[in-house]
Amino acid sequence: MPSHNFRTTADLAAELGDADLGVIDASWHLPAAGRIGASEFQEGHIPGAVFFDIDTIADIERGLPHMLPKPEPLAKAMSELGLGDGMRFVVYDALGLYAAARVWWTLRAYGVEEVRILEGGLPKWIKEGRPLETGAARPRQPRSFTPRLDESFVASLDEVREALATGSAQVVDARPADRFHGVTPEPREGLKSGHMPGSLNLPFVDIVEHGRLKPPDALKAEFAAHGVDLRKPIITSCGSGVTAAILALAVEEAGGKVEGLYDGSWAEWGSRDDCQAVTGPA
Known part of the structure; x- marks a missing residue:
């Protein structure tokens, strides 16, 4: 039985461009890896995707790395990324399955039910020869995101x-x-x-x-x-x-x-x- 937490590359490819679909690149690497997710995003990402930076969309006041963001900053960040209420989200990362799970968890903690992880992530997408886009993200119009934190x-x-x-x-x-x-x-x-x-x-x-x-x-x-x-x-x-x-x-x-x-x-x-x-x- 297919998992309700994952979306296949074929399913995502068929839905690209849907106004109610938000594709999120969550790529993040340990500092020792010498890789920066935001830079790699510009070099190639799934068409229409936006970049969710777990280091900046975070509660930085705690003094701990990428803590769960507070409601208002998260709502503002989501809106600026063109991600809002009534949408369904697919999250992926450059390692296949790594920081995508963190963003999946973050959105679910804030009441989002329609959020899935791309099975196999960007590596599988690329291996299958599917299209990539380069340059900065081009978010759609800002949308309202209502944060509903479930403690x-x-x-x-x-x-x-x-x-x-x-x-x-x-x-x-x-x-x-x-x-x-x-x-x-x-x-x-x-x-x-x-x-x-x-x-x-x-x-x-x-x-x-x-x-x-x-x-x-x-x-x-x-x-x-x-x-x-x-x-x-x-x-x-x-x-x-x-x-x-x-x-x-x-x-x-x-x-x-x-x-x-x-x-x-x-x-x-x-x-x-x-x-x-x-x-x-x-």
Whole structure:
């Protein structure tokens, strides 16, 4: 059965140009990658797409990377991109499945039901020889976007602490295993190495294959192999809230329940003196 969270390249190609379709390029890369999503967008993007910059369309007052934007700034940014109420959205990124999941999560947190991720992303689109456009985005007329924040999508630091202390939800970290175990330092300066006491680790690389999410049965097997019980609520976490969104997507696709995404993730936890970090296996 097709997933309600994804759209195929063939379906998107057939709908390009529809006035009620918003195509969003969400490409973002870790600083160490030396790649800039906004620059690559100008070099080639899906026709009619606009660029959603998770670093600037964010709550920058928190002092943490790409935090969920507040309602008014998000509404303004969406309107300026020509994205508004009554539209349906398809989000993609240059890596196949990476930051597109973060924008998918952001829009769903704000009450958007008609938002899908392009299966296989830009790499699949290009491989199939489909058309690209170059230069800056040319947004349509501004449209009104009504933000309706659903707090249940976001897990706060206090909620994460409570889940770890009481076992009310499993906290699952999507960072690579060597970072979770504290074997390698964090890519962001000033952060402790290791993981939250009592958290579990399911690296996002174990749930993504060739730029696409693994099929539901394979996802279920990965959750089981990493000690995650899909029958119990799950809070997802990672380095800065990007791959935690891929993990949230995987939980849904595998039939589990996401209790929230820890938006501060390790960027917050690892920077605080009052948050303990442990090393070694979970």
